[in-house]
Amino acid sequence: MQAISKRFNYLFRSTKGLALVAIALISLVAAIWGTLSGPLAEWGIKDIMVRVLGMDLVEAEREGRIIMLYHTIAMAVVAIEVYFITDLVPMKDHERATINATITAGYLIAMFFGLWYAYFGHERVFHGIFLFGQSLVFFAGVLLAAALWPWKKEYRVKDPDYAHAGGVDLERLAFFMVAVATLGSSLFGAVTGSYWGSGHETFLAEDVIREPHKTALQLAILGHLHIMLTLIGMDITLIIGRWFDFKGLLHKIAMPLMIVGCIVITLAVWALVPYEPYAHIFIYVGAVPSMLAALMLVIFGWDKLIREGLAEHGITKASFWQKLKALVYDPLRFGSLWQMVFMNFTVSGVGIFMAVTLEETMRVMPAREERITLTGHWHILSAIIATIILFYFADRVGLKGRVRRWFGWLVIVSSDLAFGAATVFSLKRLFVSESAQQPLVNWTVLLTDVGLATVLVALASFMLWRLFDLFRKEGRWAQELAAGELASSEGTTSALEREVAR
């Protein structure tokens, strides 16, 4: 009994354990539901999975099912980010414990009952419970925003190296703003969802791109999904900033930019319904400072990696190659920032290019091809965010030595291979005609599948390692627990350490 209780404490009361459970569940969902499309469906695995699990897949409900699936995964991802935030940002013990407990209950309920409702018959009660789970996640967000309130005296900045205004910690303010924006933006989607069945029909955003007249509800959904992913991206940027102890001049420039960007882009997206033609301009305006803030983090972080790497080896005057070696020595820390850079080649750059040359490049294709580009665009962004979360988590659980390097590089190289190939695939019409595309399609699909499969194998190995570890009496989990990993005490320690540092 004590053994179970200890493991329960680790999995559901420590930051590492909570994040591990959420990542494991997302991996499980990805492993099972990933068989329903793509190459595994082509190989017949989908049919087996549907039969074995007793899924009830009605063709007309495909879009609805997918939306439920996205939401269940998104809830878990948001929960992981919240765990990291409550761990990294100083707050009271009871706030941390309540937020983590509420969001954990929320995403678990939303995930289980959402998928049960969507894929295993349509018991309406389960849909209701799914909504209850989402409401808990929302409530946890309200608690988080309250706990992050940046104007509390005890959280004023003491070290002038960190961005501040009148003593207010601007990084904390940025976390707060993103939390508030996320709450408002989720309401933006929830209000629209409440019209479901009474005027609002299920649709996927990529299916209405060329509709000349979109309804207010359609615009709201388009805004909701874009801003939620954007805010998840902003949060992980701030989390990585904390990890690197981002400070100094760049920090002082970056934090106000992040705050302004968050406010402008969020308000612009909310304004999409009444002022669609103008909202786009403000969305671009809001995106620029946010991306600049991320760029400053990358510059700071890479510089820090080089300095620390050289100092470790006692090198004072380094050549270019020595600096490069120091930069890439730790793939987890390097990778978390590199993925932000790589995102510009596969997501932001492509997105801007598409927007600027829409009429000449995208709109001359059939809609189904533009759709491929769009779905590729946000799948890649989601996956890049996921890899950054993985790098941070792998560091937190103490991946060391050769395993750390193999895991890190495997994920960087194979995910970038997949994302790069998928980008080329989605933009193929710019290089080849439809009649001559088969070789390009074959190669890009092969590389994408190989890259993604490698990432999934690396993730599965990582998860299995942690799963088997749980069966060991004195496993790594026990050491982490013994080292004061209970969320409450751990958080206090980290917060105090940081307060001293600041």
Add this chain to the structure above:
Amino acid sequence: MKRAFVLLTLVALLVAGCAPVRGMPPAPPPSMGTGIDPQTWALVPGGEFLLGQHNHETTIDCDYEVMVTEATNAQYARYLNDALATGTVRIVDDQVVGYYPGDEFHGCDHEEKIEAGEWLHIPLDDPGLRLDFDGSSFTPKPGYENHPMVMVTWFGAKAYCEFYGWRLPTEIEWQKAARGPDGRPFPWGDEIEPNNANFYSSHDLSEKIVGALGDTTPVGFYNGRSYEGYQTLDSASPYGVYDMAGNVWEWAADVYEGAHYRYMRGGSKANYAYNLRVWTRNNAGPDYFGPSAGFRCVRAVTE
């Protein structure tokens, strides 16, 4: 160990790189009769039916007839020869072009002007075209006679139908012909099997030659017959219409206010199965042509 790994990777890449390039078929496909006559028409009764994914009750006022199969290369070649002779279309710079009176322009976002003038019907220099042109007349490429006509723009499809006094189906007419009065997602019923239709990775005969994207199959191919050991399922719609799912997208007639796009229905050989659901739409500019886009016509009831 490291060297072996690197060597193995290089060998694997080399082997993969030496694989034959799969693009357009290296040789014409064997002529394959399906037993379905592309010249025949099916009657679609007017009345109520369920439109779209969300089953909106919709009424079509009168009966109409729809081509049992997509228009074939042989049919289109015959039409081009007749149309060239009568001057309905002409050849300019490796293109077959014809007159279109233009669309009303509303100045909406992303709307492009479709002005009166000569517009592209088919390109003659694209390898995807299944027709040969000797300078004076068109013939279908051997083996492709009864495959659906592709590389045809909306203008070219419309001109074909109107040349014979027919027209392109509206999206609503197309959908009723495909699903009948009930709310089924596919012309033949609720589920799709690989041998119901020609779609991406459906493992049909053409995929053995050109890969998962496949090539077109002869019209009416999926009628329950067996071809070289490949057993098809009879996949006609409730009104006996074939290829309403897969093979090639089919142009619809509608011109909508505020958009220059024309819509296509039915999914194609290059799409996953869910694109073959009867309510799935695709669209492109009216001058778009591709190896996965074709058409069929409708006409008023003849008797």
